[in-house]
Amino acid sequence: MNDSVYVIIPVYNEAKVIRKVVQEVLDVFPNVVCVDDGSVDNSVNEISTTEAHLVKHPINLGQGGALQTGLDFALLNPKAQYFITFDADGQHDLEDVKRMLTELKKSEYDIILGSRFLEKHSSVKVPFKKRVLLRLALWFTLFTSGLELTDTHNGLRVFNRKAAEAIDITLSNMAHASEILTIIRQKKLKYKELPVTIHYSDYSMAKGQSMFNAINIIFDLMVKGRK
Numbered sequence: 001m002n003d004s005v006y007v008i009i010p011v012y013n014e015a016k017v018i019r020k021v022v023q024e025v026l027d028v029f030p031n032v033v034c035v036d037d038g039s040v041d042n043s044v045n046e047i048s049t050t051e052a053h054l055v056k057h058p059i060n061l062g063q064g065g066a067l068q069t070g071l072d073f074a075l076l077n078p079k080a081q082y083f084i085t086f087d088a089d090g091q092h093d094l095e096d097v098k099r100m101l102t103e104l105k106k107s108e109y110d111i112i113l114g115s116r117f118l119e120k121h122s123s124v125k126v127p128f129k130k131r132v133l134l135r136l137a138l139w140f141t142l143f144t145s146g147l148e149l150t151d152t153h154n155g156l157r158v159f160n161r162k163a164a165e166a167i168d169i170t171l172s173n174m175a176h177a178s179e180i181l182t183i184i185r186q187k188k189l190k191y192k193e194l195p196v197t198i199h200y201s202d203y204s205m206a207k208g209q210s211m212f213n214a215i216n217i218i219f220d221l222m223v224k225g226r227k
Helices: 018-026 043-048 063-075 094-106 120-124 128-145 161-166 176-186 202-206 211-224
Strands: 005-011 032-037 053-057 082-085 111-115 157-160 191-195
Touching: 005 018, 005 063, 018 032, 018 043, 032 043, 032 063, 043 053, 053 063, 063 082, 063 161, 063 176, 082 094, 082 161, 094 111, 094 157, 094 191, 157 161
Parallel strands: 005 032, 005 082, 032 053, 111 191
Antiparallel strands: 082 157, 111 157
């Protein structure tokens, strides 16, 4: 039933959790592409114990580069029609993914974006510092892309082949999230947000973005981003 669906998981030093995350996804979606982005821990071996496709970067290119590699790999299969970007740290909920995929299949939209802020109960679970950074990103992305969204840096996305073929990520690090939104506007892709729940843990929060990284993202978008 889900043979035409490919789940793209960028991986960088996620050995503690990646096997569990991948196996849970495989239980629902048989086509999982893990892109190891130059991990220096045991991530590759952990992924190798599963049935996921494994693509390896010899050096770390950043999450944007890993996502683009995964998309390129999945697009090689002409039967692949739906694509999901999914974080490796266990934050995403597969029930949200299934709901987003169902909405995409029955609608005219090209891409469904997950949002933590469409419903009040979702935003309450976002730690305060994280919420501040996300709000800053929201205002900046509105300024740069013109898209009115409630959550601009959510890694959970579901899109069709038209959108997958249109997406060409050139910013390798976390600025890719804003770049994808700019591509949506430039390519006139039809989009919609749906509420999702993010499961924050001590592990995932420890790997989160700092204020310094947020400044780097803005720099990349202003200096190296798309014209």
